[in-house]
Structures are given as structure tokens and as C-alpha cells.
Amino acid sequence: MWWPSVSDSTSPGGTLGVLVLATLIAGILYGITVLQSVQYADKFYNDPSLLKLMVAVLWAFETITVISEAHALYTYSVSYSGTLFALVPLPWSLQLDRAFSYAVIYGVQMFYAVRIRQLGRRYWYLPVLTGLLATGAIAATVQGSRYTIGDPNVPSWINILSTTSAGLQIGVDVLIAGALYWFSRNRVGNLKKRALVKHTLVSAINRGVISTLLQAMITVSYFALRPRIIWLAFQMANNKVHAMSLLSTLNTRSSVDGVGHDPEIVDARLRYRVERELANSLVLAWVQSDGNSEFQSRTESPPIIPDLGHGLMSSQSSWFAKSEEGGLARYAPSYHARSTTAVESQSAA
Secondary structure (H helix, E strand, C coil), X not given: CCCCCCCCCCCHHHCHHHHHHHHHHHHHHHHHHHHHHHHHHHHCCCCCHHHHHHXXXXXXXXHHHHHHHHHHHHHHXXXXXXXXXXXXXXXXXXXXXXXXXXXXXXXXHHHHHHHHHHHCCCCCHHHHHHHHHXXXXXXXXXXXXXXXXXXXXXXXXXHHHXXXXXXXXXXXXXXXXXXXXXXXXXXXXXXXXXXHHHHHHHHHHHCCHHHHHHHHHHHHHHHHCXXXXXXXXXXXXXXXXXXXXXXXXXXXXXXXCCEEECHHHHHHHHXXXXXXXXXXXXXXXXXXXXXXXXXXXXXXXXXXXXXXXXXXXXXXXXXXXXXXECCEEEEEECCCCHHHHHHHHHHHC
């Protein structure tokens, strides 16, 4: 990875000044992630152990990165005070920060791949593609990390690998943001202006829009703003914004006895069950009317869907209306997106 050399002509503001501001911004963002982690632990204390472990590991990795960044700043500003920036030996903490930052980003991207699978079970290829792109990006990054930052003996193909990694990272974040927006595009409804602004800001974090923009800014500043290290400021903030996105997604769920309930995922599951039941009913009706095979009338009841608004089981008649046509028992839907209404009413409350 490129780093300023002695031959590069740049002012302290473009090197040490950027490092100071980058560390300050990273510290502020880290404080936000700590508050989000505390909020999660207080609100969702009965969540599955896997989720709680994920949040704990995420917090630990973020703590390591902010300590590494503070150590790097101390090295340049105190230990080698007055020394030309390019002549200071590269602190080991920057390499450590880079490793744990990419680990956080990869973990968050895989979390969103699972979430995409939960929101759109019919679109199985989207989480698969997300996982493959994220794994390819982290593999390219690990391969490029064999050479330290600023190593003069870096072969030319490493630059190509770095460009490929950056492109894959942007592609993953764009795919995640686009998929999450697509699955939730009909959930906004008629909101008031203030509520709409709040919804937009929260969605920008939850859908990974801000992290996508940061990833793009890293790539642009890395190649276009040399010899200044402005890209480092975006990179230090990138993993923390990814962590904020994941924690914000978890904390916006509703809590019942310390267990998180995600209205979007519940709504997606209900839609999938109803659509599958409706498709099975249509296929059965088509086979029965075809006359090629004889089947007994379906005696199974439609699925009992929980009423999210009251926590009780909804009646079957509210989902399907039974009709007798031509001596055949048919079930026809007597609702339109009831699950969405129930979930949104709970969310609005």
C-alpha cells in the first residue's frame, strides 16, 4: 500500500495533520459504537448467544483499532517529534489497525448477507453473491498485506490487487445497500416530514449507504489526492461506520422480555409463508380441474399466522376465505399484506 516517501513534497498538514484529525474522528465514532453496544446489552439481554458474542467481538475489535490509531499518532507526534514524516519508521500499530479494521468490515458484510437471505428467501443468489464478493475482497486484502505499508519493494501487481480489493469492497457495499433498500421500499408509507427525515437518516445507516460512500471516498482519495494521506482518515472511520450500521440495525428492533424482534424479518417470513401457501393452493386447484389425476380435497387448514399487534394467534378466516365452487373446496386470500399492516402498526407504536 502506498505511503509518503522522502521524494514526495507535502506539508505537515497533509500528513501529520491528517493523522491527528483522523484519530480524533475515529475516537468520536468509537464512542458512538460503545454507546450502541451498551444500549444493545441493556435492551436485548436475552438475545441469542451468537448475536451477543458477535457484538462483544465487534466491540473488542473496535477497541483494538482505536488503541492502535492512538499509538500511531503518539509515535509520529511525540516519539519522533520534529522528524520528517516520511523518515519515521512505520508503526506496527498501523498494520494492526488495518488487519482488525478489515476483519470488522468483513464480519459486518457477512451479517448483512444473512439479513438479505432472511428478507428475501426467494432471491437466494443475492446473499451468495454478497458473500463471494466480500470473501474475494478480504482475500485480496490479505494477499496485499504480505507487504507492509510504504514498502519500497512492493511489486507492481500488488497495486492491481489493491485496486481489485477496493472495487470489490465498493461492489459489496453497493449490493448490500441496494438489496436492503429493495426489500424495504414499501415500508415507508405516508410519513410526516419530521418522521420521514428521521426514517431516511436511520435507513442511511442501517442500509449501509454511509459506509458505501466512505468506501468510495477511500478509493478516490487514495489515487487522486497523493501525496497527502487523506485516504487514511476515511479508512479509520470506515470500519467504525460499518460497526455503527450493524449495531443500529440490531438496536432498532423491538424488545420483548429482552429478546429482539425484527419487524422487517417477521414481515418477510409471513409474506413468504402466505405466498407459498397460496401457490400450493393454486397448483392443487389446477391439477384437480385438469382431470388427469384425482386428488382428495385438501383438508389441511391454512397456516395460523401470529397477530403481531396483540401477540395472539390470528383466526384462520382472517387469512383465507373458503368457497365451494364446482364441488371443490378452494381457499382464496381475503386480505392484502396483513402482515405488513400488523408489523408497521407495531413499529409506529
